Amino acid sequence: MFPMEKHNQVAPWLQPLWDSLDFEKFPNAILLHGQSGIGKFAFAVQLAKSLLCEASNVTHKPCHQCEACHWFNTGNHPDFIALVPETHRKLLPQADYEADDSPKKTKAARDDADSETSDKKEKKNISIEETRSAIESLSIGSHRGGNRVILIYPLEMLRSDSANTLLKSLEEPPANTIFILLADRVDRVLPTIRSRCRLLAAPRPDRDQGLTWLNAQLPSISGMKASDSDIASIYDEQGGAPYSVLDSLIARHNQDEKDDLTIAIAASRFLLQSMAQGGRISWLETADKIHKAQYSFLLATIQRWVSDLQLVSQGGNPRYYPKHLSTLKGLSQTARVPKLLQYWKSLVQARRTENHPLASRIQLEALLSQYQQIFEG
């Protein structure tokens, strides 16, 4: 769902900056700065990958083929250290994109009365312990004998003790170690750090270029619908930062999905209560209440319920709804087995034609009235 591809490419408006880099004589610290949301992070990730790529005789690094590139892509390169807040960790290459997304609250945050706020704040910060241990580890040589790359973002959020540790490393740079430092606000970076880096200013695209890029990204987000005027207005709202616009669109899209799921869960609950009535189900009312939910979701609920009903009527135990055992037992007393089998076939048939995202009320009425017919009146 998340378009990881966008983080595997350098944005077209940053390409001239990329082309200006000399990989043969790369400085040991660069400070890439520019407005938030214009692709600096993706640029930095590609840069780190290129600096670690072990391919020889290639015109363009990263080669995406060598062992180092492979390690990098799976988030396992031992010589790549990223000091980024939790909010940006998911933008790094990793083997499992579905990695636990749930907020990991520390005890301190949980105990805090204002836990929500402090948790959020914590997620936006770079961990002090991580910084310390990362920088301490630099005294050991690199694992693969080549470069070692440290990416830090956002540099201006580094706490003062971490900043001092970093400064010491910049003053006496360990061998083969390259610092890629990122800042949205270069004026908030300590001048002592700034002066030890090669400064690279990341430009913002012009409006046409930004919108063109954005429109090219959208098809990779399945099911996303956004009108051109919507996109343009969000674009301007976000100060012409295409990556921020894309994130907003994705967030909005996921919110819509969440809303769909909430509707489906509530509908499925109502459906179960109705089906528990057996022959007394008010199928017209039920169809009316649930038809706005996703059809496939409702069908799955009916199918699971009927499957349990079949199991219980054969003396077995319910597989899906064990806590409704007594209801299912009660229903199985009056359920007619041939009708139950027939109904099962209708459900299987219905699932074959469930392509419509929303249930039609008529389809549901038919299915639920047929359900009623299973039971002896």
Ligand SMILES: [Zn+2]
């Ligand atoms: Zn490579």
